[in-house]
Amino acid sequence: MAAVTAPDKPLPRRIAHLDMDAFYASVELLRYPQLQGLPVVIGGGRRACDNMLTTEGSGLPLHEIPLSAFPLLKGYTGRGVITTATYAARAFGVGSAMGLMKAARLCPQAILLPVDFDEYRRYSRRFKEIITDIAPLMEDRGVDEVYIDFTHVSGGQREGGRVLARLIQKSIFDATGLTCSIGVAPNKLLAKMASEFQKPKGISIVHEADLQALVWPLACRKINGIGPKADEKLARHGIHTIGELAARPRDWLVQHFGKATGAWLHDAAWGRDERPVVTESEPVSISRETTFERDLHAVHDRAELGAIFTSLCERVAQDLQRKGYMGRTIGIKLRYDDFRAVTRDQTVAEPTHDAATIRRVAGLCLKRVPLQQRLRLLGVRVGGLSRLQQEGRTDAAASAVAPGMNAELF
DNA sequence: TCTGGGGTCCTTTTCCTT
DNA sequence: TCTGAAGGAAAAGGACCC
Numbered sequence: 001m002a003a004v005t006a007p008d009k010p011l012p013r014r015i016a017h018l019d020m021d022a023f024y025a026s027v028e029l030l031r032y033p034q035l036q037g038l039p040v041v042i043g044g045g046r047r048a049c050d051n052m053l054t055t056e057g058s059g060l061p062l063h064e065i066p067l068s069a070f071p072l073l074k075g076y077t078g079r080g081v082i083t084t085a086t087y088a089a090r091a092f093g094v095g096s097a098m099g100l101m102k103a104a105r106l107c108p109q110a111i112l113l114p115v116d117f118d119e120y121r122r123y124s125r126r127f128k129e130i131i132t133d134i135a136p137l138m139e140d141r142g143v144d145e146v147y148i149d150f151t152h153v154s155g156g157q158r159e160g161g162r163v164l165a166r167l168i169q170k171s172i173f174d175a176t177g178l179t180c181s182i183g184v185a186p187n188k189l190l191a192k193m194a195s196e197f198q199k200p201k202g203i204s205i206v207h208e209a210d211l212q213a214l215v216w217p218l219a220c221r222k223i224n225g226i227g228p229k230a231d232e233k234l235a236r237h238g239i240h241t242i243g244e245l246a247a248r249p250r251d252w253l254v255q256h257f258g259k260a261t262g263a264w265l266h267d268a269a270w271g272r273d274e275r276p277v278v279t280e281s282e283p284v285s286i287s288r289e290t291t292f293e294r295d296l297h298a299v300h301d302r303a304e305l306g307a308i309f310t311s312l313c314e315r316v317a318q319d320l321q322r323k324g325y326m327g328r329t330i331g332i333k334l335r336y337d338d339f340r341a342v343t344r345d346q347t348v349a350e351p352t353h354d355a356a357t358i359r360r361v362a363g364l365c366l367k368r369v370p371l372q373q374r375l376r377l378l379g380v381r382v383g384g385l386s387r388l389q390q391e392g393r394t395d396a397a398a399s400a401v402a403p404g405m406n407a408e409l410f
Numbered sequence: 411t412c413t414g415g416g417g418t419c420c421t422t423t424t425c426c427t428t
Numbered sequence: 429t430c431t432g433a434a435g436g437a438a439a440a441g442g443a444c445c446c
Contacts, residue, residue, distance in 0.1 A: 043414080081414055099412055115414095142417090142446045260420075289415060329438085339413070343440060357430045379415090 014161045015277060016135075016184045018168065019189035021200035022129065023144035024084045026178050027123050028113055031062050039089035039110040039285075041073055044080035044100055058172035067111075074108035076100050079291060083115050120144075123383070127172045127180075134168055139277045147188050149277040160184060160205040170204065189273035190215065191223045193205055213273045217241030223268050242263075274291040286325065287333075288315045289379025295337045298410055300326035305378070305410040310401045312380040317355035320382060326351035327382035330361040333375035334369065344368050349385050358382060359401045 020026070024042050027037055057232045092107035103110065124143045132138050135156070137149035148168075150156030155164040161184030172180055183194025185206040193215060197204035206214060220242055221231045239245050239254065245374075246269035254262030269271065290312065296305050320326065330352075331345025344365035352358065362380050 079412095079414085081412095085416080097413070102411060102413095105411090117432065145446070225444070229443060258421075284418065285416095287416065291414065331439090340443085347438065377414090 013186050014156050014184055015124055015186065015188050015191045016148040016150050016161060016165060016168075017063070017188065017195040018131070018146050018148060018180050018182045018184055019195045019199075019209075020144040020180045021085065021181060023123075023178070024115070024120055025086045026312065027120055028116075029086075030177055031119070032065065032113075033063055034065070034067060034069070035111060035144075037088055038067075038086070039084050039092060040086040040113060041094060041100070041103060041107075041110045042085070042113045042380070043083040044076075044078065044112060044114060058068075070111045070113075072108065073104040073110040073112045076104040076112065079293065085110075123176060123178065126176055127178065130171050130175055131168055134171065135164065137277050137279055139279060140281075147191065147277050148163050150184060160207060162203055163204055165173055165203045172406070175406060187271070187273040188275050188277070189224065189268060192272055193218070193222055196222070205301055208271065212243070215271060216241060216246060218242050218270075220245055225264070230257075230261075242269050251358065282387075283323070283325065284385065285329075285381055285383035286319050286323070286385070287313045287379055287381035288317060288319070289333060291335075291377045292375070295374040295376050295400070297374050302410040305375070307382070308378060309358070309366075309375050309410060311360070312378065313359040314355045314401055316380050316382055317353055317358055320385075321388075326353045326384045326389045327386070328352075328384035329382065330358055330365070331381045331383065332362050332365045333377070333379035333381065334367070334375050336367050337374040337376050338374070341377075342369055345381070345383070353382075353388065355401045366380060398405035 003257040020149075025040065028040065053170060078100065082094060082096055082098050082100060082103055084096055085094050085103075086306055089107055089110050092110070094106050094110065100112070107130060120143050128138065128140070128146060131148060132293040133147060135148045135150060135153045137153075139147040141147060150161045150164055153164060153181055155167065158164070165182040165184055169180060169182060172178060179201045181195050181199045181202040183191045183197065183204045183206065185191040185194050186208055190206050190211075194204040194206045195202075197214075199344055219231075220226050220234050221228075223242065226234070234240070234245065239248065245265060248266070248269075250263065253265050256262065257265055290308065292308070298305060328349075328351045329347045333341060333343045335341045346361055348361055349359075358380065
């Protein structure tokens, strides 16, 4: 047997974070190049889709649809929010998470496109295949982001990872026409920050020695995991930059933020992160939720709510069956008209993916919640998942709720 | 004038058992 | 039977991310 030559020194970890540039908007502009440079807003619910159907029903190839056929934001009524907006639209002050009605006032001439997750997922699969062909250790972080372990990939150490990053960027662009930004660093935490340094089409290389110069001046918010709440709390203690965070003793952070969070904050500020790049993972829960067109009342709108509730249960059951899972913990989520949210869940003895069972247990959860106030959202969730042995029914009939169940609670 | 949907993870509370 | 401590699991809520 040939001797395995152990390297004198283990290779330094080189972890890349890749982030597609304005992913949804870029995909839409590939389909509709005539929208290049115009304010375009992507988002909204069914209403936006209805508008688009008239556009696509014209029979023209997508790139020949005249601008006049696209629905405008002007006069929009309804609850949707913006998922993303092109730079031309952002210039008017509209951006992600803003209500569409507010956006319509700020930029009525913007074109409104519906979100087309199926199309984004297709592009997502394509760019990820290109990456794994080059560097197989890839961690999926959603539709437009991944981590890649460069450490043992050919070219992964050259120029700190820049050579391989350039190859991946070019391969993705050649195959899809999409651009991305990549950060390469000793770990995921720093790689994620680095990928934001130069956007779009950027490559940023960070080494351990760069921590003080490149990372410490940044706002705490730039650490992935510090959101608005944690940021506000840090600010109350006079901590605004990562450097200021690093200056606090570990014990002090533990004392004020708890054992786990305090220790994590300290490690993050010092650029320490040992998390591996995880190539496979199992889902923890599967859920469906919907915000109603108008707020609904449990008594007044009983039939409508019952139908929505049943439909959510059936969709969760279908998702479970399609993906090959069963779950033991069944839960509901609802949001009142004042935006307060409550959840209830219940664990049953046997895992299930049966719509009627989910409907029954979710119904029990619902009985434990006050229903005097109007509701704006209802959701159904199944957790405690286990993989399904390949013998269960997966046909649609197995996931239907018996008629008549709707009226039971609402 | 509000504020989507689908997730994960963490903390705190509650409940049950020993 | 009551009381209390301790530990674990389940439940609830919330922060965060894409």
